[in-house]
Amino acid sequence: MNQLRMGVIGIGGRSSIVQYWHKPDGESVVAAAADVSVESLEKFKKDINPDAYVTTDYHELLAKDEIDAVAILTPDYLHEEHAIQALRAGKHVYCEKPLAITPEGCDRIMEEAERCGKHLMIGFNMRYMSMYQTMKKIIDSGVIGDIKAVWVRHFVGLGGYFYYHDWHGKSENTTSLLLQKASHDLDIIHWLAGSYTKKVSAFGSLDYYGGNMPNDLHCPDCEIKDTCPDVSLNRLTQCAFREEIDVEDNSMLIMELENGIKASYMQCHFTPDYSRNYTFIGTKGRIENDDVNDKIYVKTRKSGSRQEMSDITYEMKKMPGTHGGADPRICDDFISLVLHNKQPLTSPIAARMSVAAGHAATESIRAGGKVMIIDQGKHSVV
Template sequence: MKKVRIGVIGAGLRGGLSLYWHKPEGESEIVALADISEERQQKYQEKIGTPIFLTKDYKDLLVRDDIDAIAVLSPDYLHEEHVIAALEAGKHVYSEKPLAITVEGCDRIIDAWEKSGKHLMVGFNMRYMSMYQTMKGLIDSGAIGDLKAVWVRHFVGFGGYFYYHDWHALRKNTTSLLLQKGSHDLDVIHWITGRYTTKVSAFGGLDYFGGDMPNDLTCPECSLKNECPEYVPHTFTECAFRKEVDVEDNNMLIMELEGGVKASYLQCHFTPDYERNYTFIGTKGRIENDDVNDKVYLKTRKTGTWNEYSDVTYDMKPEDGTHGGSDPKIAQDFIELILRGKQPLTTPFAGRMSVAVGCAATESIRSGGVPITISQQSSFIKN
């Protein structure tokens, strides 16, 4: 194979990622799109620039011989169905995170992948961001000694716009936002530390969004739109304070990782700012990021060596491409995986484990904070 011909399922929120694969004179090309919206189909066709096959039914892509790989960019609750169907049809698959919205769903996907003989890649693009690669490199180098603790705070300043005006706000579609939004952070904790979570206790609540507004109310139709702080005029317009909203808008997790490393993760969707703050503490110092100003700080403690005499600030260099330059990198790694067998920075099992933590933490929250043990063993019983 000299070129990977890709069919895309879903031209919505993450549809833009697929544009990095469209290189008709190169090693990858978008040849088809499945999306239930004709309007999104036409807008996507205009962006691509060259004629592609368009359909509302994703199954039409699976029977085509001119498609080698499927990019699953559909809503979370459809990932399991779409990924398994594509693998069983003999296609390589790129799946946006989360891999599924249940651990059992992830296990069924991994089972289908192992049987298919095809490649499966999960879209953890934060592993491709220079900031987090820098932090991982410093920790792996021993710059802070033996890692002991991790603190992560995620201020989701656009939480209402991103997650409470559409399907994300319902448990049946997401399980919780610890899978949708939190899966990135939980994965980065696992990746940078090199350890998976074994136990979690969590608290959270729906303390701002939701309420008693009608489920069919949209922002443009609302009489309160001129005074509502969550008013949005376009794209996602379902009322963020509608009755059916049942997904927590703030979460606090305490985790124990393999080897006894302790970690905490805090997420809030009604803060005024947008920021991810990571701190890793070891026996010789700590590192902390500032993603607003694109910096990583290395601070050292008294060690009796030259290291204690200075702290170091790392300035991230600007990179081209969306999501801090990570999207073109992760898109290229999918092509490298298929054409040359180069292993990407992420794995399907890592996708499974971030979902496992999100699901366990959600169970803990909805059970009053009880500790939940997380197993790495498949919950899928093979025949």
């Protein structure tokens, strides 16, 4: 195979990455798309490939023998169904995170991929961001010694717009935002620390969003839209204060990893700013990122060596492409995986373990902070 012919299931918000796969003169072409929205399909043909096959029934796309691989960019609760059906149809699969909304769902997808002998890749694009690749190399160099503690804060500015004005706000669709949103963070913790979460205790609640507004209320039709503090008049317009919302908007986790590292994670969706702050503390120093100013700080403690004489600040360079240059790189890796059997930075096992940690943390929150032991499944690669 010299050129990979791809289909896309779900061409909503995350479908911006499709542009990096459509290279008619290169190694991949996006030849088909499926979505329930006819309007979205028409836009896809206009923006990506006017000659593409489009359908509102994803089964019809999977029936196309000429489609070699499928990218699944649908809502979280549909990933398991779509991934398994694509694998059974003989397609290689790229699936957006989270892989599924339960560990058991992840296991079923991975078992199907193994049975079918097809490649399965997860969309952990944060592993492809220069910020975290640089942190990974610094940590692996040993300059801060052996990691012992991790602190992560995720301030989700515009959290309401992205997660409470649509399907994300219901737990039956996501389990919780500790899967949808934190699956990235939990994976980066696992990746940089070199170990998966063993047990977790968590506290969280719905402190701002949700409420007693009608479930069928949309912002453009609301009589208080001119004064509402969280109005949305764009693509996602369901009321963020509607009664059916049951997903925590403020969560804090304490974790112990298999290698003994202690980690904490905070996620808040009603902050005024957006940032991810990672701090890793080792026996010789610590590393901390500042993604607002594109910097990484390395500080070392007294060690009887040259390290006690200076600290280091890394200035991150701007990379071309969306998500800080990560999207084109992860898309290229999927092509290399299928065409050349080159293993990517991500793994289905890592995807499963981030879901397992987030799922257990959600159970802990809803059980009053109970310590939960993570179902480890079968894994070996972080």
